[in-house]
Amino acid sequence: MRAFPLLLLLAALTGCAGCEEADPTGLSGAVRVDGSSTVFPLSEAVAEEFMRDHPGVRVTVGASGTGGGFAKFARGETDASNASRAVEPDEAARLDAAGIPFVEVPVAYDGIAVVAHPETDWVDCLTLAELRAIWEPDSRVDSWADVRPGFPDVPVVLYGPGTDSGTYDYFTAAVNGEEGASRTDYTASENDNTLVQGVAGDAGALAYFGLAYVEENADRLKVLGVDSGSGCVRPSAETVQSGTYAPLARVEFVYVNAARADANPALDAYVRFFLASAAPLAREVGAVPLSDAGYRLAAERYAARTTGSAFAGRIGARVDAVLRSAPDPAAP
CATH class of the missing domain: 3.40.190.10 (Periplasmic binding protein-like II)
Known part of the structure; x- marks a missing residue:
């Protein structure tokens, strides 16, 4: 009669070795992110909240700088790349040469102090x-x-x-x-x-x-x-x-590998979660949220898998204005 309680105690002491916490959504897998140290606090906060809701997914976030992050992204080492500026023409060209279509997702504002x-x-x-x-x-x-x-x-x-x-x-x-x-x-x-x-x-x-x-x-x-x-x-x-x-x-971004987002439900769920939860988490880590309209337009851009950059070369861009003027992906 005491064997069952003893097994429970052993499981607790060993951290339930060999078993995984159940995720009610069934999501599992890994998401790899790297890039800007400025975007890192927000990205890390989002990852922690996401993994709390989805314990079957492991999100790793690095901070090798915007340029270093894009280099890893172009080599296929990451699924998404954090950036504190828009992608540059030579970086976009390397991504194109590597066969990596990307969606540019604005997630917050920041000021350079x-x-x-x-x-x-x-x-x-x-x-x-x-x-x-x-x-x-x-x-x-x-x-x-x-x-x-x-x-x-x-x-x-x-x-x-x-x-x-x-x-x-x-x-x-x-x-x-x-x-x-x-x-x-x-x-x-x-x-x-x-x-x-x-x-x-x-x-x-x-x-x-x-x-x-x-x-x-x-x-x-x-x-x-x-x-x-x-x-x-x-x-x-x-x-x-x-x-x-x-x-x-300036605007802070997450650049997402569009092909991997289609193939990896965990990555897709992470990006959607990021846009849904960015506003309150941005305030917690010292970033500045977009407007409600800005997040809605960014979510629409991501859902449509609109690839390429709408922000390249823009200094002081406002997300609402840029995305409202961007070409309609559904237009013929």
Whole structure:
């Protein structure tokens, strides 16, 4: 009479070795995702919630940068690729050559925040022209005194994303007018937490990275406003969503292998779940949700398996406007 309770105890102690938790939907399999470190917190949160509902599916999320993620995506190593900028023409060409049709799925907004050491008390806002002078190729800015008359002669110690980062690509295009145009004498990392640590520990430091990491470390950084010609605007959920934090408000994406989404029900369910749950989870991790209409249009684009990019080359794009103007996939 005691054998059955004993078996239950053994199963509990061993974690029910050899058995799997039942998924009422019957979903099973694996989904592999990599790419942007900026999109990573949202993607990881979605994956955790999805696996809680679907214990038979294993979702793995990596963060090798937008460029590194697209390289893995083109090699067929991943099912979806997170990106903090739109796919570039050469990346799209590699995907086409590899026979990988992709659906571009916008999932949130983000702002690229410009931050300084927390004790930097001489500056609250930088103009776009000053940012360009600091970050342009062959910049002669070595000291804060070189940035603006009246600033102290304190060395500017720069931190920023590496060249595989979508944040690097977007910032250089928005500020310097050409993607990849940047001075190179700065401490670069694809890990935004490394950049936070650098700025927090270096007097005179200046950096740029995703707004989500700023909000997680608000007590260790000073967030600067940016004046692009219409007055100083600080990055926030409101200014990013409205687009008034120009030109450093941007769209975050998940690029999905359309053929695999058709063949793998777990991947298809994951993408649909992502769009359905992104808004509240985005707020939790410091990203900025799209509008309700934006998520509806993105879901329609994904359901129709509309391949190719609608956002390539657009700075400061608003999801609703872009997707409403995109060609109707059902049109003859």
